Amino acid sequence: MARLSMKQVSKSFGTAHAVRDFSLEVEDGELVCLLGPSGSGKSTLLRMIGGFEQPTGGAVEIDGENVTRLPPERRPTGMVFQSHALWSHMNVFSNIAFGLKLKGMPKADIRNRVEEALTLVGLSGYGKRMTWQLSGGQQQRVALARSLVLEPKILLLDEPFASLDQHLRERLREEVRDIQQRLGITTLFVTHGQDEALALADRIVVMRDGVSEQAAAPDAIYRRPETEFVAGFIGSMNFVKGQVRSGYFDHPLFPVAVHAPDGPATLAVRPEAIRVDPARNGTAASIHRATDFGTHLIVDVDLTDGTRLKAMTSPGRQMTQGMFVTPTISAYSLFRDNRIIFRSDIPAETQAPEFLAHA
Known part of the structure; x- marks a missing residue:
């Protein structure tokens, strides 16, 4: 036409x-x-x-x-x-x-x-x-x-x-x-x-x-959002503020490997890329709420620093308010000054042994 x-x-x-x-x-x-x-x-x-x-x-x-x-x-x-x-x-x-x-x-x-x-x-x-x-x-x-x-x-x-x-x-x-x-x-x-x-x-x-x-x-x-604004505007996205130090995002729960210069950065993770498992001991994360949408659960997870994350998991899982959990991530993006500086689509379990040891 x-x-x-x-x-x-x-x-x-x-x-x-x-x-x-x-x-x-x-x-x-x-x-x-x-x-x-x-x-x-x-x-x-x-x-x-x-x-x-x-x-x-x-x-x-x-x-x-x-x-x-x-x-x-x-x-x-x-x-x-x-x-x-x-x-x-x-x-x-x-x-x-x-x-x-x-x-x-x-x-x-x-x-x-x-x-x-x-x-x-x-x-x-x-x-x-x-x-x-x-x-x-x-x-x-x-x-x-x-x-x-x-x-x-x-x-x-x-x-x-x-x-x-x-x-x-x-x-x-x-x-x-x-x-x-x-x-x-x-x-x-x-x-x-x-x-x-x-x-x-x-x-x-x-x-x-x-x-x-x-x-x-x-x-x-x-x-694959190119800016932090797009990442937050499209769909549901979790943002975690932190610092990049020596090739890692320095965070007690998410010390993931990143190829980016040192400095402040924002880690962005989709709910479906967060796995939530019951913690064996006390941890820095606990369940605030779990909402059943029939096809999936959306679990609101509170971190001790005040950050609240949304994770998506399968229906039928026992996720109750106050339960201590360990969240892990499988895919993430890293932004600085609104621009993408690193992206990983590699599941956490396939990452290098030295990274797992460091974590």
């Missing part, structure tokens, strides 16, 4: 910088999620792609054509907003047909295109209903159909499911992904929900303070 290129795009509002020198290449048919906390610049970036905001610097190109200064109606993009932005005085058919009428398309062609769009989003037969007669999920489907009926080269979705309940969000995002793959349309999806990004995206761009922290496939974002 289309290839999108953003080259050092910036946007300032007075002295406030919403987006700073942002560059990204989106391939034909790719679905990219812009993920980040509120105020990270992701919606501003999407609006600049759609022409609803003008960049203060940089360029936006679609299929090699510079569209930076083109108004929204002259860009080959379709945008779906969080608020639906439907006209309540029009029925569903008229809402979807509006853009086609502005283009002067014959009535018969408009009717065919609208019916096809309604079928695509699962609302066949809803054309005569007023938009206020629809549920929130149905209204969002109408908003999607209104964009798709114009056959845009690039689809832009700005947190379209934020106002819906969890089960409806999950169902609609699956439907949107199916439609996107069926049409092969290049898509950018803005969200602050990590589960949404992990479920939808071919690639995730994690944003903070108007810049990209990391852009990669979902599994790489989760398993």
Whole structure:
């Protein structure tokens, strides 16, 4: 369908910088999620792609054509907003047909295109209903159909499911992904929900303070975060502050081997990489709480220094409050000044004997 290129795009509002020198290449048919906390610049970036905001610097190109200064109606993009932005005085058919009428398309062609769009989003037969007669999920489907009926080269979705309940969000995002793959349309999806990004995206761009922290496939974002911010923003992550000394992270429970210069550092470990075993004697760790999720247990472990870790273990294990335990880790990352300085995916039991002796 289309290839999108953003080259050092910036946007300032007075002295406030919403987006700073942002560059990204989106391939034909790719679905990219812009993920980040509120105020990270992701919606501003999407609006600049759609022409609803003008960049203060940089360029936006679609299929090699510079569209930076083109108004929204002259860009080959379709945008779906969080608020639906439907006209309540029009029925569903008229809402979807509006853009086609502005283009002067014959009535018969408009009717065919609208019916096809309604079928695509699962609302066949809803054309005569007023938009206020629809549920929130149905209204969002109408908003999607209104964009798709114009056959845009690039689809832009700005947190379209934020106002819906969890089960409806999950169902609609699956439907949107199916439609996107069926049409092969290049898509950018803005969200602050990590589960949404992990479920939808071919690639995730994690944003903070108007810049990209990391852009990669979902599994790489989760398993190989490049910054401490990304590690903490995606999924559940445990952080332990400490010092690197002579090739080891100096901590009474986690003196793991690291190839990094001496100095302060933060050890990052996923819950599934922490093994919790009952301690034979008193230890520096005890169970604060164990929560049974059916498929697994999440065990909150308190260290004597005030640090609380989350570990994932199999269901059915006897983990009671106050029990002394020994946590061990099998995979970890090490960060300094927000950047990755070391990563190990080697299980602890396979590490070198000299390390085990040192530990």
